[in-house]
Amino acid sequence: MNAEILAVGTELLMGQIVNTNAQYISRKLNDIGVNVYYHSVVGDNPGRLKDSLLTALNRCDLVVMTGGLGPTQDDLTKETVSLVLGKKLVLHEESLERISAFFSRINRKMTDNNAKQAYLPEDCIVVRNNNGTAPGCIIENNGKIVVMLPGPPSEMMPMFNDTVIPYLEQKSGYKIVSKFLRVFGIGESQLEELMLDLIDSQEKVTIATYAKDGQVTVRLTSKSRTEEEGLNEILPFQNEIASRLKDALYSTEDEELEYVASKMLLDNNITISTAESCTGGLISATLTDMPGISKVFMRGIISYSNESKMENLGVRPETLDKFGAVSSQTAAEMAEGVRKMASTDIGLSVTGIAGPEGGTDEKPIGLVYIALAHNSGTEIRELRLAGNRSRIRNMTVLNAFDMIRKYVMGLKG
Amino acid sequence: MNAEILAVGTELLMGQIVNTNAQYISRKLNDIGVNVYYHSVVGDNPGRLKDSLLTALNRCDLVVMTGGLGPTQDDLTKETVSLVLGKKLVLHEESLERISAFFSRINRKMTDNNAKQAYLPEDCIVVRNNNGTAPGCIIENNGKIVVMLPGPPSEMMPMFNDTVIPYLEQKSGYKIVSKFLRVFGIGESQLEELMLDLIDSQEKVTIATYAKDGQVTVRLTSKSRTEEEGLNEILPFQNEIASRLKDALYSTEDEELEYVASKMLLDNNITISTAESCTGGLISATLTDMPGISKVFMRGIISYSNESKMENLGVRPETLDKFGAVSSQTAAEMAEGVRKMASTDIGLSVTGIAGPEGGTDEKPIGLVYIALAHNSGTEIRELRLAGNRSRIRNMTVLNAFDMIRKYVMGLKG
Incomplete structure (x- = not known):
């Protein structure tokens, strides 16, 4: 099956929003084996929308439309599809009740406009919207399938996932099952090399890699009759890859490294304090993204100045004099200092040069030290990062969470 | 003039990247008065690419293509355009020299593949690429214009801005000139109401508003013969709107609020320290996004626990007992405490309930206090924010930078 994704909305053509829905x-769709051949975007204009829909129906089996299901005169998707396919719009009572219930829940009066949203093409499969007023729908017609979903991603995504994907499967x-293995500390090409024999021999399970922002994802996909069968086919590959990647593999559930590490702290009740220089609070801000983290994270220090490193963290003046603020020695004393002050299980510190100023031949931009102090010592990681200020700071955060994760694993292993 | 933006690349259809180029x-294009009627994306497939190009040429005056200019066999954009328009590809000597110079600069050997990138359709206008190897080009043919640019945004954006936009102008x-006025603290509908008479009376200068993440932008656009003439037409509107918006207007240069406020601190050499609870370091992380901020920002405290509020910031136990951690009194003592400890001109603090847990009837999720302590007192802002944890934290950060900005303006006014 091949598909076109057709988004409707002048705000996309004005560049006010980016088409993340596509x-x-x-x-x-790729995950379930549907080939996506085209994306298109057209404005809220009846003639051009009609032409775009005809073009899409002419060249693809499946057309997934997003947007244009709102309550106003501008919203023309259902009307245009009905016209093109020769269908009538009929009132869907359940949708009307759901829309009306939605308005009483948020304590607002429902207008006649909103009732328009409950009219759907005859003989369609209704796609429920639990996060907004516009229902979606699926129409089968002459061997083609047209899917219509609302534009806001928070409404579209669960509707697509919960109703459209199972329908297409x-x-x-058959059922396409995928597992996403998340990897840190191994580059994409090195990873591919490590798995080359598996990739070459792949038959029932396909293996693909994706790289983004210093992290790599391995996707294992199987096409089977049931989810269980698919997972069973994937499992030996997953185990083999896991044994080759060792502790570079941090999630088999497509989770972020920061989330995995923060959750490990919470689950194991390991308390942490932070002392940041060049990351300026990014590590603590990332930690505190996690609801409930206050059980293990009590305090952090941002010590941009040498005074703060001495006063708030107890870094010795001699250390700063002799080795400088950006040094493994200073990083260690920062981590040990904050750990002691906050009486936590671990103390994590960062000091480095994020640029664009401040680099020297000896200590170039991108030189960063991360220290993790615990009850039996202090571990240091030295980084030499390329890229701009923002990348250097972000890569430092990832490395810090990688150190947290490996420390907790060591405790357990 | 109307336009279609046609992106070429299977990675877009696989969902590996999002089409931010469009x-x-x-x-x-909208800024210079070109109507964008369609976006489309097609893969690296010669037949479908050719069909998409023909469709685009059939329905639009201008087709801007991105991607498919790389050195490999997959990259087919120039070949397909030349075929469709009946043009030969000819070697462009200057581009070949530039590509070869690029490779010696990065100390790598140029391959024959890369030489392919110097072949361009005959009679085209070459668009120089200062950030990569693939030159772009503009072709005029039978009253239509086709523009081809490489896919990586870091290459495409300067090429489009520096060569294609001036060409189209x-x-x-004529010349389209726009000014972007950035506003905080007034909602989009209230803003529209404030400017309704101006919007209704608009002739030469068009006025439009956009809202995103709690900030609103007003765009003033004029179509004139020269940039100077356009700015002169805009100026009276800009001044009138500025006088109505008063200090809610924070930039006439399309800058972010955080940037404007941080720059004010730097320019006026006002030192700052921070004490954060629910934002967990987001304010200091945002401050330290700014290169050179270490001149005025020396330290920050993340005080998640009451102990930290007392030990690191000198908040009195009685205050915590009587009013609680989330109270204007605690916020004030946090700000005053960090200011005193760090000996800075201002101390900024935040305490609040970001959720999803921890809300009560009296102190619901979204209740936040921000305090700004300075040499003649402490200002408090109470927020009652809606939305999830992430929105509450982000809106708090914006409000904090708004307070900083207003404080510095008060000093100067």
Whole structure:
């Protein structure tokens, strides 16, 4: 099956928003083995929308449309599809009740406009919207499938995932199952080399890698009759790859490294304090993204100045004099200092040069030290990072969470 | 003039990347008065690429293509355009020299593949690429214009801005000038109401508003013969709007609020220290995004626990007992404490409930206090924010930078 994703909305053509829906739907369709051949975007204009829909129906089996299901006169998607396919719009009572219930829940009066959203093409499969007023729908017509979903991603994504994907899987008669293995500390090409024999020998399970922002994802995909069968086919590959990647593999559930490490702290009740220089609070801000983290994270210090390193963290003046603020020695004393002051299980510190100023031949931009102090010593990681200020800071954060994760694993292993 | 933006690349259809190029080009084209009617994306497939190009040429005056100019066999954009328009590809000597110089600069050997990138359609206008190897080009043919640019945004954006936009402006014989006024603390609908008479009376200068993440932008656009003439037409509107918005207007140069406030601290040499609870370091992380901020920002404290509020900031136990950690009194003592400890001109603190847990009837999720302590007192802002943890934290950061900005303006006014 091949597909076109057709987004409707002048705000996309004005450049006010970016078409992330197309990316989301493309990924999901590729995951279940549907080939996406085209993306298109057209404005809220009846003639051009009609032409775009005809073009899409002419060249693809499946057309997934997003947007244009709102309550105003501008919103023309259902009307245009009905016209093109020769269908009537009929009132869907359940949708009307859901819309009306939605308005009483948020304590607002429902207008006649909103009732328009409950009219759907006859004989369609209704796609429920639990996060907004506009229902979506699926229409089968002359061997083609048209799917219509609302534009806001928070409404579209669960509707696509919960209703459209299972519908398409059922249509195809098989189930595509994917596992996402997340890796840190191994580059994409090195990773591919490590798995080359598996990639070359792949038959029922396909293996693909993606790199983004210093992290790599391995996708294992199987096409089977049931989810269980698919997972069973994937498992030996997953185990083999896991044994080759060792502790560079940090999640088999497509989670972020920061999340995995923060959750390990919470689950194991390991308390942490932070002392940041060049990251300026990014590590603590990332830690505190996690709801409930206050159980293990009590305090952090941002010590940009030498005075702060001495006064708040107890770094010795001699250390700063002899080795400088950006040194493994200073990093160690920062981590040990904050750990002691906060009486936590671990103390984590960062000092480095994020640029664009401040680099020297001896200590170039991108030189960063991370220290992790615990009850039996202090571990140091030296980084020499390339890129701009923002990349250097972000890569430092990832490395810090990698150190946290490996420390907790060591405790458990 | 109307336009289609046609992106070429299977990685877009796989959902590996999102088509931010289409957004960037759309904005720029709208800014100079070109109507964008369609976006499309097609993969690295010669047949489908050819069909998409023919469709685009059939329905638009201008086709801006991105991607497919790389050195490999997959990269087919120039070949397909030349085929469709009946042009030969000819060697462009200057581009070959530039590509060869690029490789010696990065100390790598140039391959024959890369020489392929110097072949361009005959009679085209070459668009120089200062950030990569693939030159772009502009072709005029039978009243239509085709622009080809490389896919990586870091290469495409300066090429589009520096060469394509001036080319299109010259074609049109006029110059579109825009000013972006950035506003905080007034909602989009209230803002529109404030400017309704101006919007209704607009003739030469068009006024539009955009809202995003709690900030609103007003765009003033004029179509004139020269940039100077355009700015002169805009100026009275800009001044009138500025006088109505008063200090809610924080930039006439399309800058972020955080940037404007941080720069004010730097320019006026006002030193700052921070004490954060619910934002967990987001304010200091945002401050330290700014290169050179270490001149005025020396330290920050993340005080998640009551112990830290007392030990690191000198908050009195009685205050915590009587009013609680989330109270204007605690916020004030945090700000005053960090200011005193760090000996800075201002001390900024935040305490609040970001959720999803921890809310009560009396102190619901979204209740936040920000305090700014300075040499003649302490200002408090109470926020009652809606939304999830992430939105509450981000809106708090914006409000904090708004307080900083207003404080510095008060000093100067």
